[in-house]
Amino acid sequence: MWRRRLGALLLRSPPSSSSTAASSCQHHRRHLLPSEEPLALNRLARLFTSQAVSDGGNSQKPFIAFVLGGPGSGKGTQCTKIASDFGFAHLSAGDLLRHEIASGSEKGELILDIIKEGRIVPSEITVELIRKAMETSNANKVLIDGFPRCEENRIAFERTVGREPDIVVFFDCPEDEMVKRLLGRNQGRVDDNIETIKKRLEVFESLNIPVVDYYSSRGKVHKINAMGTADEIFEAVRKLFSSLSDWGRLAVEKEKWRAGTGTATQRNPTDLLIAEALEFLDGKRVQSPDCE
Numbered sequence: 637m638w639r640r641r642l643g644a645l646l647l648r649s650p651p652s653s654s655s656t657a658a659s660s661c662q663h664h665r666r667h668l669l670p671s672e673e674p675l676a677l678n679r680l681a682r683l684f685t686s687q688a689v690s691d692g693g694n695s696q697k698p699f700i701a702f703v704l705g706g707p708g709s710g711k712g713t714q715c716t717k718i719a720s721d722f723g724f725a726h727l728s729a730g731d732l733l734r735h736e737i738a739s740g741s742e743k744g745e746l747i748l749d750i751i752k753e754g755r756i757v758p759s760e761i762t763v764e765l766i767r768k769a770m771e772t773s774n775a776n777k778v779l780i781d782g783f784p785r786c787e788e789n790r791i792a793f794e795r796t797v798g799r800e801p802d803i804v805v806f807f808d809c810p811e812d813e814m815v816k817r818l819l820g821r822n823q824g825r826v827d828d829n830i831e832t833i834k835k836r837l838e839v840f841e842s843l844n845i846p847v848v849d850y851y852s853s854r855g856k857v858h859k860i861n862a863m864g865t866a867d868e869i870f871e872a873v874r875k876l877f878s879s880l881s882d883w884g885r886l887a888v889e890k891e892k893w894r895a896g897t898g899t900a901t902q903r904n905p906t907d908l909l910i911a912e913a914l915e916f917l918d919g920k921r922v923q924s925p926d927c928e
């Protein structure tokens with residue numbers, strides 16, 4: 637039985653319902669470059685797991701996922717679900733900016749004017765809000781929702797925080813669907829009107845898609861088709877994060893095994909299981925007679 641379960645786990649391909657941007661992109665095909673290097677899944681998964689089991693959230697180096705997509709593509713909705721099922725802190729750049737407006741600060745007035753016009757707030761303001769929120773949350777896994785919106789955002793983040801994200805999740809949604817969702821959002825937002833929405837869509841195409849292309853060329857983008865119900869979309873999202881978590885556990889076992897717990901003569905069923913995982917992770921096909 638354990639063998640059958642292991643076989644099923646091992647033979648499952650790496651994230652399947654999402655895809656790296658190199659594969660078909662229904663709504664933004666023309667923008668996305670093929671990945672220059674494949675996503676280093678083992679390394680990524682190991683990092684995901686080691687952060688997930690780190691000691692009480694004191695890690696200095698959280699696992700960072702940027703969550704991108706056009707306005708109304710469902711970033712916020714999906715982030716809430718990921719945070720609740722996978723233990724991420726959810727930092728929404730837009731929410732941080734709106735809190736700053738609500739605080740009545742001088743900066744808040746400038747931010748309000750920019751948001752009303754659908755433009756992008758200066759990077760130093762947004763990056764500083766995100767940096768503080770990361771520090772305060774002290775989380776070991778962080779979703780940064782709606783950021784970076786432009787190359788300037790991206791460069792400012794990487795300079796200030798000193799690193800790139802571990803993955804980028806991109807919600808791919810057709811424009812007419814985004815407009816429909818935004819007009820129905822009904823949260824009293826100053827920017828959910830048709831005039832500002834048009835401007836936001838232009839800004840998305842001209843400034844945000846280049847950021848997706850950049851991370852795509854770095855092999856970091858997982859594209860999710862954002863059409864369907866929120867629950868259907870979350871099934872694809874769940875598979876992506878579950879794969880990272882499953883593969884991460886196997887990678888940890890591999891390291892333990894390599895550290896010397898199993899020799900050929902001492903193998904018990906657990907050692908065999910780990911040996912199979914080892915072979916698979918090393919890129920060899922596992923002979924698993926209990927599975928098809």
Ligand SMILES: Nc1ncnc2c1ncn2[C@@H]1O[C@H](COP(=O)(O)OP(=O)(O)O)[C@@H](O)[C@H]1O
Nearest residue numbers: 707708709710711712713817820821864865866
């Ligand atoms: N899959 C979906 N189908 C229909 N409506 C959705 C879906 N996902 C989110 N929504 C709704 O669309 C609006 C925009 O979603 P939101 O998560 O705020 O998107 P974003 O953060 O990308 O702007 C919200 O009113 C939300 O309830």
Ligand SMILES: Nc1ccn([C@@H]2O[C@H](COP(=O)(O)OP(=O)(O)O)[C@@H](O)[C@H]2O)c(=O)n1
Nearest residue numbers: 707708729730751754755756757782783785
């Ligand atoms: N990185 C960011 C994120 C948001 N913003 C501003 O905040 C507005 C709302 O962002 P948001 O992420 O809440 O919007 P949605 O895409 O979720 O609808 C954007 O249109 C920008 O004006 C920004 O300037 N820089």
Ligand SMILES: [Mg+2]
Nearest residue numbers: 711712730782
């Ligand atoms: Mg949002």
